[in-house]
Amino acid sequence: MKLSLITATLSASALLAFPLTSSAQTPSTAPIKIGVLTDLSGVVADATGKGSVEAARIAAEEAGGSVLGRPIEVISADHQHRPDIGSSIARKWFDVEGVDVIVDLPNSSVALAVQNIAREKKKIVMFSSAGTTALTQEQCSPYGIQWTYTTYALAHGTASAVVKTGGKNWFILGSDYAFGKQLAKDTSDVVTANGGHVLGTVYHPLNTSDFSSFLLQAQSSKAQIIALANAGGDTINAIKQASEFGIGKGGQKLASMLLMITDVHSLGLKVAQGTYLTTPSYWDSNEGTRAFTKKFEARVGHPPTFLQAGVYGSVRHYLKAVKAAGTDQSDAVMAKMRQLPIDDPFSQHAQIRPDGLVVRDMLLAQVKTPEQSKKPWDYYTIVATTPGEDLVWPLSESKCPLVKNDKKS
Template identity: 45%
Template sequence: MSRTERRTIVGALAALPLAAPATLRAQPRPVQIGLLSDMSGPFRDVGGPGNRIAAELAVQDFGGSVLGRPVTVRQADGQNRADVSAALAREWIDNLGVDVLADGAASSSGLAIQEVCREKKRIYIITGPATSDMTGAKCSPYGMHFGFDTYALAHGTGTALTKAGGNSWYFITSDYAFGHALERDTMAAVRANGGQVLGAVRAPLNNADFSSFLIQARASGAKVIGFALAGLDLQNCIKQAAEFGLTRGGARIATLLVQITDIVALGQRTCEGMVLTDSFYWDLNDATRAWAQRYVARMKSPPGLQHAAVYTGVTHWLKSVREVGSTEAEAVAARMKATPVNDMYNTDVRIREDGRTLHTMYLWEIKKQAEAKQPFDFCSLLATIPPEQAWRPLSEGGCPLVRS
């Protein structure tokens, strides 16, 4: 580009505010939804790009605008690091004016985002992090947990397998906040139902080789080996457990957090007979099937709970913003908790004062591949778990927002 061309462009840009101030003023600032996700690590498939599609579907279904302003969605990779996620959250709020944050991926990242949102007074729609501490000791007046948590996962699967005769357990656990919480909560469920815990071993996040951990688990003699893992770590451990013949001695594997993208990646035959706890399944009802069809058209894979939770959380936030006439966090948080959640898979679901969304949970079993009647026909329903049984009692969480 010549020097004259550069001068012409700079001159035109400098004159723009004088030439068309009315045009500029006519463009309202968008309402911004910010997703801090895992875009390149072990949780990319269970959240990642699919979470953006889910958020965009929510915005589309809402009409694309609120308070007379267009709604936009931005997404960045938090790298499952607390420092990176917190820095991005702070940058988005302080310098880009992002109105609400969502996702969070790893629990350690989510806890860091929650602290930034507490300080900056921004709503945080929690969907990726699973630690029950999000609505426990680390709860925030602005944090709403729309996904699963470790208490519900542990008490659904842990209770069912212990009662079915799996009364001795050994754990292979991801060595970060999520794994620690899931192990803790499952141990409590096992012991509450008369079982015993024989031991546990910790595996680093994003681990490729589980051989030494599987050897220790087999040597324990436990009837149930609990995998307190997620994403690619879970998939790698399941594959290697099959290679080691972990179940040949009669032990059963408890996959405490299995998502539909894990089944797609592993193959239905590998997952046959696995038991899991979840609040969403694409084939749950006519509405979930219709929504899933739209999602698959864009993503080419089925939606899981995290994707559905993003859709639910964004939709509920937008409805509350419209009703209070503002994005101000105090007013919106109060309305979100006062208004029942209703969408494709929730009917009159309440958000508790600690931020826990009280979904109905379901216990599923992965059916045999020969029984599948269509693509992604993975799950058979074993039991419906009502909210009062699925979630930790309000009095036991230690949330300082809860009135004694």
């Protein structure tokens, strides 16, 4: 009797230590958690911020609110444009809160810091709002995707067009952090490559309120074109103060290398009219973009910027990949994201390269005059579509360690 009792006890212990296969394969009920790391209160809050969070939520809702039988949860935080704060949030999200993927990431310095952590943790990060080419060049990651744009694309889309129309002499005014410096460099390279000349470059502090000394330097250079390599509130303030200085009346023209539809709205068409810009997407392009905009505008109060549209597209594609992979395991999901076609209405002829860069067609647009605008937010005339292949560096010139030598041929 004692032997039978001992045997039964051991058998029960063994069952506890080694669960039945059917129990071990029970799907997790933990949520698929998406972290929107963004600017909720700073210089690009209008272009990202709350709108980016709502864009992610719309993508989750369109997926049915769950995937693989697990609810989809969207959380958000403000990195305050500080890499240390962004890094701290990312570590907590990955290590403690079970976040599966981080998206958005305005501010290239923050984005690069978070990409390092995501690489270490083998977690996916998708950049809608960070434009530095370092994300998919020297500091590329097998878990990082640069979804929406790069400084290289914006510079090639806008600067090359302006130079070809006769704007040969340039002065560049850029923001003093990774994004602004990279955009200024890319703009300078494009101008020079197309036969133009850069007469000077100056950098201003992020979120400055006084551009007078910088604009005076640009004005005194006698350059035909003053390029603004900045974003959000900095772009708006620079354009407003340039108007106050009479820069446009003196024959010099402004070229904004990164201009959002929310920036145009803040400036007004009377000030912004005629400005050329490159944009990855526009809310009024097709039935799909208009349908999304109707949902988005009901929550946020305005159409999406291309950064917010990028968050929507990236989350949508991620969730489709999770479903197709049958798991949220990062390597499997990344493989599916590369394999599946990108089909959101804001992404035309888009594909993910081996370096993590999404190649997409972009639009060369011109800001309408007040007379040309026929309805609210009817701000752009689409001048041309630029093929994605013309807006990226060739893989043969890639500095990304993920690009195999046989692709550099």
